[in-house]
Amino acid sequence: xxxxxxxxxxxxxxxxxxxxxxxxxxxxxxxxxxxxxxxxxxxxxxxxxxxxxxxxxxxxxxxxxxxxxxxxxxxxxxxxxxxxxxxxxxxxxxxxxxxxxxxxxxxxxxxxxxxxxxxxxxxxxxxxxxxxxxxxxxxxxxxxxxxxxxxxxxxxxxxxxxxxxxxxxxxxxxxxxxxxxxxxxxxxxxxxxxxxxxxxxxxxxxxxxxxxxxxxxxxxxxxxxxxxxxxxxxxxxxxxxxxxxxxxxxxxxxxxxxxxxxxxxxxxxxxxxxxxxxxxxxxxxxxxxxxxxxxxxxxxxxxxxxxxxxxxxxxxxxxxxxxxxxxxxxxxxxxxxxxxxxxxxxxxxxxxxxxxxxxxxxxxxxxxxxxxxxxxxxxxxxxxxxxxxxxxxxxxxxxxxxxxxxxxxxxxxxxxxxxxxxxxxxxxxxxxxxxxxxxxxxxxxxxxxxxxxxxxxxxxxxxxxxxxxxxxxxxxxxxxxxxxxxxxxxxxxxxxxxxxxxxxxxxxxxxxxxxxxxxxxxxxxxxxxxxxxxxxxxxxxxxxxxxxxxxxxxxxxxxxxxxxxxxxxxxxx
Amino acid sequence: xxxxxxxxxxxxxxxxxxxxxxxxxxxxxxxxxxxxxxxxxxxxxxxxxxxxxxxxxxxxxxxxxxxxxxxxxxxxxxxxxxxxxxxxxxxxxxxxxxxxxxxxxxxxxxxxxxxxxxxxxxxxxxxxxxxxxxxxxxxxxxxxxxxxxxxxxxxxxxxxxxxxxxxxxxxxxxxxxxxxxxxxxxxxxxxxxxxxxxxxxxxxxxxxxxxxxxxxxxxxxxxxxxxxxxxxxxxxxxxxxxxxxxxxxxxxxxxxxxxxxxxxxxxxxxxxxxxxxxxxxxxxxxxxxxxxxxxxxxxxxxxxxxxxxxxxxxxxxxxxxxxxxxxxxxxxxxxxxxxxxxxxxxxxxxxxxxxxxxxxxxxxxxxx
Numbered sequence: 028x029x030x031x032x033x034x035x036x037x038x039x040x041x042x043x044x045x046x047x048x049x050x051x052x053x054x055x056x057x058x059x060x061x062x063x064x065x066x067x068x069x070x071x072x073x074x075x076x077x078x079x080x081x082x083x084x085x086x087x088x089x090x091x092x093x094x095x096x097x098x099x100x101x102x103x104x105x106x107x108x109x110x111x112x113x114x115x116x117x118x119x120x121x122x123x124x125x126x127x128x129x130x131x132x133x134x135x136x137x138x139x140x141x142x143x144x145x146x147x148x149x150x151x152x153x154x155x156x157x158x159x160x161x162x163x164x165x166x167x168x169x170x171x172x173x174x175x176x177x178x179x180x181x182x183x184x185x186x187x188x189x190x191x192x193x194x195x196x197x198x199x200x201x202x203x204x205x206x207x208x209x210x211x212x213x214x215x216x217x218x219x220x221x222x223x224x225x226x227x228x229x230x231x232x233x234x235x236x237x238x239x240x241x242x243x244x245x246x247x248x249x250x251x252x253x254x255x256x257x258x259x260x261x262x263x264x265x266x267x268x269x270x271x272x273x274x275x276x277x278x279x280x281x282x283x284x285x286x287x288x289x290x291x292x293x294x295x296x297x298x299x300x301x302x303x304x305x306x307x308x309x310x311x312x313x314x315x316x317x318x319x320x321x322x323x324x325x326x327x328x329x330x331x332x333x334x335x336x337x338x339x340x341x342x343x344x345x346x347x348x349x350x351x352x353x354x355x356x357x358x359x360x361x362x363x364x365x366x367x368x369x370x371x372x373x374x375x376x377x378x379x380x381x382x383x384x385x386x387x388x389x390x391x392x393x394x395x396x397x398x399x400x401x402x403x404x405x406x407x408x409x410x411x412x413x414x415x416x417x418x419x420x421x422x423x424x425x426x427x428x429x430x431x432x433x434x435x436x437x438x439x440x441x442x443x444x445x446x447x448x449x450x451x452x453x454x455x456x457x458x459x460x461x462x463x464x465x466x467x468x469x470x471x472x473x474x475x476x477x478x479x480x481x482x483x484x485x486x487x488x489x490x491x492x493x494x495x496x497x498x499x500x501x502x503x504x505x506x507x508x509x510x511x512x513x514x515x516x517x518x519x520x521x522x523x524x525x526x527x528x529x530x531x532x533x534x535x536x537x538x539x540x541x542x543x544x545x546x547x548x549x550x551x552x553x554x555x556x557x558x559x560x561x562x563x564x565x566x567x568x569x570x571x572x573x574x575x576x577x578x579x580x581x582x583x584x585x586x587x588x589x590x591x592x593x594x595x596x597x598x599x600x
Numbered sequence: 601x602x603x604x605x606x607x608x609x610x611x612x613x614x615x616x617x618x619x620x621x622x623x624x625x626x627x628x629x630x631x632x633x634x635x636x637x638x639x640x641x642x643x644x645x646x647x648x649x650x651x652x653x654x655x656x657x658x659x660x661x662x663x664x665x666x667x668x669x670x671x672x673x674x675x676x677x678x679x680x681x682x683x684x685x686x687x688x689x690x691x692x693x694x695x696x697x698x699x700x701x702x703x704x705x706x707x708x709x710x711x712x713x714x715x716x717x718x719x720x721x722x723x724x725x726x727x728x729x730x731x732x733x734x735x736x737x738x739x740x741x742x743x744x745x746x747x748x749x750x751x752x753x754x755x756x757x758x759x760x761x762x763x764x765x766x767x768x769x770x771x772x773x774x775x776x777x778x779x780x781x782x783x784x785x786x787x788x789x790x791x792x793x794x795x796x797x798x799x800x801x802x803x804x805x806x807x808x809x810x811x812x813x814x815x816x817x818x819x820x821x822x823x824x825x826x827x828x829x830x831x832x833x834x835x836x837x838x839x840x841x842x843x844x845x846x847x848x849x850x851x852x853x854x855x856x857x858x859x860x861x862x863x864x865x866x867x868x869x870x871x872x873x874x875x876x877x878x879x880x881x882x883x884x885x886x887x888x889x890x891x892x893x894x895x896x897x898x899x900x901x902x903x904x905x906x907x908x909x910x911x912x913x914x915x916x917x918x919x920x921x922x923x924x925x926x927x928x929x930x931x932x933x934x935x936x937x938x939x940x941x942x943x944x945x946x947x948x949x950x951x952x953x954x955x956x957x958x959x960x961x962x963x964x965x966x967x968x
Contacts, residue, residue, distance in 0.1 A: 041678040042627035042640065048673050051690035492704035495671050498691035499698045500718025500769060511706045597708050597749035 053504040054417050061412045061422055068429040070456075071472055075448035079440070082447055083290040096291045106275060110295060113272040116187050117255035117299075120194040124251050125244060127195070128202035131344050134337035135203075136210040137236075139329040141338070147207075149345040152352060154200045155576035157533040157550045159260035160569040161196035163562055164354040165189050166265060170562075172365045185267030193261045196351050198254050199344075202247040209243020210236075215325040242310040249303040249310075256299045257437030259536035260550070264557050264565075272296050273536065276439055280540060286447060293440040304435035352573070359567035374567040380556050381564075383547050388571055391549040394466045394538075395531035402471035402478065403524040406430075410482035411512065415494050415504075434476035438537030441473050446540045461543025469541055470531035478523040485519035486512070514594075518587050525583035529576045622647035622805050623668065623773065628677030628687075630663050637663040638674070639829040648803045650796065652816035655826035656852065661809045662777060664826070668807065669775055670694050682772060696773040697766030701781055703758050705750040711737070711761050712746040718769045736764040739798065756787040763795070767802070774799070776808040780815065792819050813853050817841070825849045847964040850891040857933045858891045860966055868961075872929045877906055878958035887966030894922065896960035897934035900953040901944035908953045911946050925954065 050058065086092045100106050131150065135143050153161070168175045169184035182188065217239070221231045259273040266274060272292060280289035360370045378384030413419075413427050433441070449460045459465040489512065490496075497507040513520070531537075535550045542551055549572050557565035591598070623645035630638040638660045645651050653661035666672040668679060670691040679687045686694050697718075705714050712733050719729040737743045740760035742753075750758050759779060766774060779795070780788045796819040799806045810816050816823050817837040825832045825840060825848075833845035844850035851858065861868035863886045867877040882888060909927035921941050925932045934954070936946075946952050 043676055044627075044678060045676055046674050046688045048688040049690060049693075051692045053692070054690055490700075490702050490704040492700045492702060493706070495669075495691065496698070496700065496704040496765075497717070498671075499669065499694075499696060499766070501692050502718060502720065503692075507706075511708060514708050594708065597751055 048418075050417070051498065051503075053498075057412055057416045057504065058419065058422075060408070061416050061419060061426060064409045064412065065422060065426045065429065068426065071468060072429055072432065075441070075444035076436070078448040078451070079290050079293055079444040082287055083294050085287055087285070087287060096287050100288065100291050100295070105270065106292070109270045109272050109275045112187070112269065113256045114299075116190050116194070116271065117252045119187075120191045120198065120255045121248050121251045123191065123195050124198050124202050125206075125248050127344060128199055128206050128247060129240075129244070130337070130340050131199075131203050132206035132210050134341040135207050137325070137327050138334045138337045139327055140334045140341065146341050146345055149348055150200050150203050151580075152200075152348060152573075152577075153196055155529055155533065155580060156197075156352065156355075156573040157260060157535060157553065157569050158193070158197045158258055159264045159535065159550070159553060159557065159565070160355050160573065161193040161351050162189065162261045162264040163358065163557065163566045163569060164351045165193055166562060167354055167358040167364070167566070174365070183267070185265060186269040189265035189267075190255075190262050190269070190271070193265055194255045194258065196348065197258065197261065198251040199348065201254065202251050205247040205250060206240065206243050209240045209246070211325075213239045213325050218325060242313050245310040246307055249306045253300050253303040253437075257296060257439060257536065259439050259539060260554065263535075263554055273437075273439055276443060277539065280443060280446075286443075289443055290447065293443045296437055296440055297435070300435050300437050300440075355566045355573075356570050358563055359570045361563055364563055374563045375571070377552070377564065377568065379564070380559070380561045381547075381552050383552060387547045387549045387552040388568075388575070390463065390466075390546045391532055391572065392575060394463055394470065394546070394548060395528045397463065397467040398470040398474075398531040399524040399528040401467065402474070402527050403520060405471070406475055406478040406523060407482045407513075407516070407520055410479050411486060411508065414483065414486050417494075430479045431476055433472055433474070436473075438473050438534055439539070442469060442537050442540040445469050461546070463546045466538055466541055466546060466548065467531070469537055470527065470534070473534070473537045474527050474530045477526060481519050481523050481526070482516070485516040489515060517590055521583050521587055521590075525580055528579050532572055532576050532579075620647055621645065622682060623807075624678075624680045625664070625668070626678040626680070628664070628667060628674045628679060630660075630667055630672065631675045637829055638667065640677070641829075641831050643824060643831060643834065645805060645807065646821075647805050649821040650799050650806045650808065650819060651822050651824060652820035653807065653809045653824045653826060654813055654816040654853070655811065655832075657811060659826040660829040661811075661824075661826045663829075665775055665777055665807060665809050668773075669696055669698055695771055696775055697769065697771035698775040699759070699762045699766050699777065699779045701778040703750075703762040703782075705758055705762055705765070707750050710747050710749060711742065711753070714750065714761055715764045715768055717765060732768060736768055739767075740764045740794075754787075755783050756791055759783065759791060760794075763798070767804070772805065774804045774806040776806065778809055778811070780810070781812070788815070795819065817853075823853075825853060827852070844891075844962055847889050847891070850962045850964065854893060855933060856891040856893050856962070857931060858889060859930060861888055861890055862886070862966075863888060868963075870930055874927065874930045875906060876956055876961075878961065881958075881961075881963050889964045889966050891962040891964070892932060892956055893960065893962075894933045894935040896956060897925070897932055898955045898957065899923075899934060899936055899940070899944055899946060900955070903951055903953045905953045905955055907955060908951055910951050911948050914941075914946070914948055925952075 083096055084091060084093060086095075131146070134140055135147055135150075165184055166189070167173060169179055169189070170176070171185075173184070179188075184192075213236070217235050218231065221235050226234065257273060259277065262269070262271045262274050263277070270278070272295060276289050276292045276296065279285045279292060358364065359374050360372070361367070362369045362371045362373065373379070376384075377387070381387065383390070409426065409430060413423055413430070416423065445465065446460075448454065449457055449465060451457060459468070493507055493511060494504050497504060533550060535554055538548050539551060539554070542548055549568055553565045553568035553572070556562075556568060621644040625641060625643040625645075628638055628641045629636065641660070641664060653664060655661045663672065667674040670686065670689055670693075673688055677687065678685060681695065706717065709717070715736055716729050716733045719732055724732070733746070734743065737746055740763060742757060742760055742764070745753060745757065750761065753761065759782075762779070776795070780791055783791065792815055795808075808816075808820070820837060822834060822836055823840045824834050827848045833840055833849045835843070835845075840849060841854050844853060847858075850856060859870050861870045861876070863880050863882050863884055864875070865880060865884055867875050867880075868888065868890060869875050876890075907927070909925035909930065909932065911923055912926045913924040915922040916938065919937065920935045921938050923934045923936070923941070923946060925934055932954070944952055
């Protein structure tokens with residue numbers, strides 16, 4: 028211990044003396060890495076979006092034209108009609124999905140029906156498929172040469188009916204996930220209070236269950252609405268001549284090479300997403316306020332009159348989900364639809380339909396793997412820096428905003444912003460254009476927010492004083508990051524990487540503008556094969572994508588289970 | 601506070617603190633944005649003493665601890681430890697060990713690995729590190745638990761692991777941030793004595809933050825009472841209890857009843873006319889605030905004296921009973937043994953006599 032006697036000789040003027048703070052090397056590293064992260068995010072997110080905004084106010088030659096493009100947009104009847112169509116199809120799809128998902132989620136969380144685990148697994152299948160898969164399946168059944176075309180009584184599946192039906196399939200798991208979380212986190216004490224106060228089942232449902240899940244319902248509705256408005260794959264495949272906003276962007280940019288009008292439509296497409304983003308944050312905040320830390324989890328008791336109807340409803344819904352996947356799989360095995368129904372693997376010989384052949388599958392796998400392998404550590408480290416950098420102040424706010432923003436940007440819009448920015452001749456980064464790297468980068472940025480939220484949730488469960496404790500023990504912060512933080516968050520890290528991989532694998536809208544001739548992703552190849560009338564091959568490609576995504580997801584679940592078992596010594600009491 | 605000096609500082613003066621100052625807090629302020637958490641705080645901590653920061657939540661006690669640790673460095677002023685200016689240094693450049701309220705043990709590391717976490721580098725070769733871990737685990741009585749994980753231990757055991765981890769690198773200063781607040785009352789009492797014994801044995805200068813005055817009284821050499829970002833008083837437990845430096849300290853530390861009065865020639869006159877006999881503690885006509893400890897209210901069976909009151913409530917606490925007394929608007933709390941109360945017939949509804957020795961009244965300037 029140092030000798031205390033030397034402490035007396037102090038210069039006098041300590042009062043009011045401002046303190047000059049010095050940071051330790053590890054703290055400095057954290058701070059500068061956070062600065063670097065902020066700059067990088069400005070470059071790969073803010074700059075492209077700014078470029079999109081600027082181009083909407085310019086003509087093709089780059090001259091400033093004010094709101095002229097927007098005036099043209101509003102006065103072009105076909106474009107305004109598409110906007111309206113996007114809105115009403117999304118509204119109808121939302122009205123269909125949310126009640127179905129509510130019933131399903133209610134069955135999963137509030138009943139004792141059997142096989143709830145299997146129902147939960149089936150619910151997630153649509154997440155693993157590209158969105159055009161249900162559209163292809165519907166065409167097989169109800170298309171011009173569909174088996175069940177007669178069921179439509181002369182109507183057509185190409186157009187709003189097909190779009191809405193396919194969107195219900197594609198959006199169902201997202202709504203059901205949100206609602207099952209909302210229903211699972213209800214407070215058992217409220218139900219006990221209602222029972223003690225002699226409220227009947229229906230009154231309890233109306234006064235406790237519904238109000239308790241109202242924010243979950245709002246979240247589910249806005250998420251579904253936004254997904255439908257911004258999805259590109261489904262209207263492209265099954266929309267026929269029924270144009271919507273998403274197909275308009277594509278037509279303006281790819282068809283007419285009118286980037287300025289494309290930017291205008293992109294900004295219009297951004298509006299519902301931004302409104303949904305704001306609503307969603309509002310609902311999340313309100314939900315957090317209604318849930319006290321002392322809530323007791325609700326455990327349902329077996330009750331036949333409730334469980335049997337729920338089991339039937341869930342079986343029908345799960346059956347339909349599987350039927351859609353099954354139809355796509357079956358149609359991918361048909362020799363020559365609808366004349367030769369013999370089964371064959373010929374449709375999987377992609378080289379017959381597309382010069383890239385199986386190459387596009389490998390492109391997608393490589394892109395998704397690169398996005399997951401690079402994106403996961405980067406997203407996790409930045410989430411950790413945002414949470415734990417000392418005295419980060421405004422920097423924390425800026426980076427925190429930048430990593431949350433991608434949630435509000437539809438893939439199509441981000442993709443468009445990327446070609447405008449990275450394809451600009453004056454941009455030194457344009458060497459990236461047309462490479463696999465830009466596809467992976469776009470995927471990482473597009474799916475950043477969900478990964479960030481997963482990481483933040485996991486980090487929030489760690490003691491906030493880990494860094495302080497290790498500093499007091501003179502252990503640099505990166506040692507503790509490696510020895511404690513990462514091992515403790517491993518399940519979340521795996522979940523993040525599987526999420527990025529699966530979404531990068533299945534997305535069409537994020538990459539449709541960006542791929543170069545040498546690197547065509549599988550989902551884009553499927554869209555093009557369908558466009559060329561090779562719908563069986565397109566279905567085969569969609570099934571391959573589903574297969575890869577399913578394999579990765581199962582691998583993640585399996586590895587998580589192993590980790591859980593090997594680390595149970597410290598995870599459980 | 602000249603008012604008190606005359607009446608209360610006469611007896612039982614605090615023993616002088618001997619020893620060299622090890623830690624000096626010199627005019628330190630801390631602001632968080634517009635909020636000032638510490639206002640011009642000065643304090644000197646003697647080597648090898650155990651000092652407690654005591655105060656209600658939000659008083660700045662944890663802020664001061666974190667400023668000393670460098671976790672949230674001070675905005676102004678100077679802090680020196682062993683003669684070295686540490687005010688702006690990062691925590692890793694200082695010399696202290698800390699136990700957090702949550703313990704912040706690393707859940708995925710064994711108890712031994714947690715304790716040995718800070719024993720790295722050339723100074724701690726493997727065998728020396730292992731020996732030190734074994735020594736510390738034995739010191740806190742957890743030698744058997746070395747290979748377990750924190751979640752497999754009880755709260756009190758986790759607390760000891762945190763203590764062993766903080767002490768392992770032989771820090772010059774031990775900081776304890778509400779280390780016992782997450783534990784049951786019984787474990788808490790036991791552990792605070794263990795902490796005290798360990799601190800005495802190792803002779804490590806220790807600062808403990810607590811909002812529990814009993815805890816502070818029980819183990820501290822000196823108590824620092826804090827309120828609204830300022831230090832109200834620094835003193836031994838007895839000095840703080842018997843000779844509070846401010847009305848806040850009188851009201852916060854220990855139980856007391858209080859009333860407002862005006863100094864008159866024959867004693868203290870309350871607003872509704874009661875006269876408490878006393879030599880004038882201050883110039884005639886001064887408004888004062890008077891605090892009385894329950895054990896200082898003397899009770900008698902006869903109501904002939906200048907003061908009497910009705911017993912409005914009686915709590916039986918085992919060795920003593922606590923009484924609520926009321927006479928008009930004069931409300932007092934008193935304590936006495938059950939036997940004594942039986943003798944004077946103090947039952948709810950009964951009227952008994954009482955007196956307050958002038959030397960035991962804690963008198964402070966009034967609001968007026």
